[in-house]
Amino acid sequence: MRHVLSVMVNDQPRVLARVANLLGRRTFNIESISVGESEEAGLSRMVIVTRGDEQTMEQISKQLHKLVDVIKVQDLSSHPAVERELLLVKVEAGPSERTEIGGIVEPFRAAVVDVGPHSLMVQATGERSKLNALLQLLHPYGVKEVARTGVTALSRSAVKVTN
């Protein structure tokens, strides 16, 4: 099963390497990792998307906890949470196709953020499945480049969940 882990870590050099190294050497699967600042100075929030059964998830969480730079591990799959990813995609498009692509982009609440003579760039945010659907619709036009941030997420509950 797919799980989204929210991991609070010290904002220290190499902290990403420590986490990635741990997951790699214990052969845990990583779908995506994204890191950024958090609400607390000195701490970063790392969002890890992974897959595993209950026993694997328990091990991932416990092993992460053993890292001295890890302060808190929370499995967002067990709480209501908001999950988002940002997608940038460069699509081949001459002047004649621009309006058509605009029509695809709109219902996704995506936006055209750059236009060139033969291409344009679409920006979209949302859950992974939505971005995948958008990409699929854009494919016939010729997708030149794709960049995705990986998932970031926050628990919905009003109170901060501590672990």
Next chain:
Amino acid sequence: MPDAVTMTDSTERAGKDEKEFTGSEILLRCLLEEGVDVAFGYPGGAVLPIYDSLYRGALNHLLARHEQGAIHAADGYARATGKPGVVIATSGPGATNLVTGIANAQMDSIPLVCITGNVAQSLIGTDAFQEADIVGITMPITKHSYLVTDVKDLPRIVKEAFHIASTGRPGPVLIDIPKDVSNAKSTFQYPSTVTVRGYQPKSDPHPLQLTRLYQALKEAKKPLILAGGGVVTSGAEKELIAFAEKARIPVTTTLMGLGGFPGQHSLWLGMPGMHGTYAANHALLECDLLIGIGARFDDRVTMGRIDKFATGAKIVHIDIDPAEIGKNLDTFIPIVGDVKKVLASAMQEAPRCPSDAWLKQVQGWYRQYPFRYRDEEGVLKPQWVIQHLYESTGGDAVVTTDVGQHQMWVAQYFPFARPRSFITSGGLGTMGFGFPAALGAQLARPGETVISVTGDGGFQMTCQELAVAALSEIPVKVAVINNHCLGMVRQWQEIFHKKRYSEVDLSGSPDFVRLTEAYGVKAFRAKTREEAVRVWKEALEHPGPAVVDFWVHSSENVYPMVASGTGLDEMMMGDEEG
């Protein structure tokens, strides 16, 4: 002891608070504050400032002949005392030579503080001379690591390193100090307390889980304790005896747990696993309640066959590391906490198990199937040598080993009575560990007999440390079980590779007697029992270090044996051989 330090202090009394020290002087002061009485190491370019601060001898430092020797010695010191061992190495090759020793300590949960120099920060990342990313290289094999970027952080980092290395589940911590940090100046104050937000080991067990344990004990007709290295680490040997006796539970101790429960006790069933006793393995197969205490159910005990391991048993797992619980085995009662604290409660509260019939059965097995070997007239058998080491010392010795046949024979034929008397490379299985570890152990416990049992393969990996034994007159006795080959590899080739003996012949090895004498250390050779008895006595009576080269047959194998990937019920007892 710290003359040099107090001297500097008094000369600068006037401006006490403003007095500045270099990073390397600060490091020295930190080590003295931590009560470090010996460090092992090897100098080099990036640690020149650190070695300069050691010049006046405020800290007892032993110059190894290879960084691997230094770190194994620090490891042996740590295992013999429970205190963190300290090793110092230079950048680049000095640091990478520590890698095996760091991994060795990590696998066996041994507290080490490893100090490496690095090139100046301005050069880091430029592939400078003798630069190696040792923090990156050792990330998977350290409990934690630091790259010091500001001399002002040094006291806090050293304090944290000792705290992290020695508490919770112990392990090696690396401090990498760039040369400019060693040279930079700062005032010095050693922090009196330490708080690491992301490191809060839990030592008190949950009372509910203890209650569940006591309930399970009431119902257990066939209980079994599997005690591991955690019993030794937490110093819980008395509590373990009291608990086992009160609840009437037989005890098997893993390789790392040997000495954690007396090998002479009537409840002891010996070591389990690949080369374990029939009694221990069959008790594991048939028990209905298995209590793992500071043991991690590794594949040399379970044979990697969880589906065949203690299948009828409820599993209780007591460990200070929550990640160990459920890692290899589904656990019915998880008890996270310091083994000593858990057992201190259990020895008071535990009920007596209805285990009389079971005890009779397992003790019967233990008597019926002792370790045995075929004794031959006029042949010096390695098992006999180990028995002789035991008898000649009355078992009152600290014994270190490497990995392989000699290690298993020590585990089988030297019943350890006390914790921290058996020092072995358990998890990593490192050749060359035992001899330098014995030097560290002997320094830690000067009045005791310390024996390094090694093989002709392993001894050649770190025998250069004979120089340290000679120079510092460390009276370690080395027993080389010399079968002129890599015995355990040969054994596996014999059994699993149709006797295709590939690259296990150690012909070309030096004459160990002459090699040892070249270092100025006393050496003996024994090819028969009579010689063995005579020269071993001489070696023991010799006040300094001594090496005894025991020549044994290369064809002797370790039995019983359970092949990797088979069940514990499929023991090869060794009788099959002609």
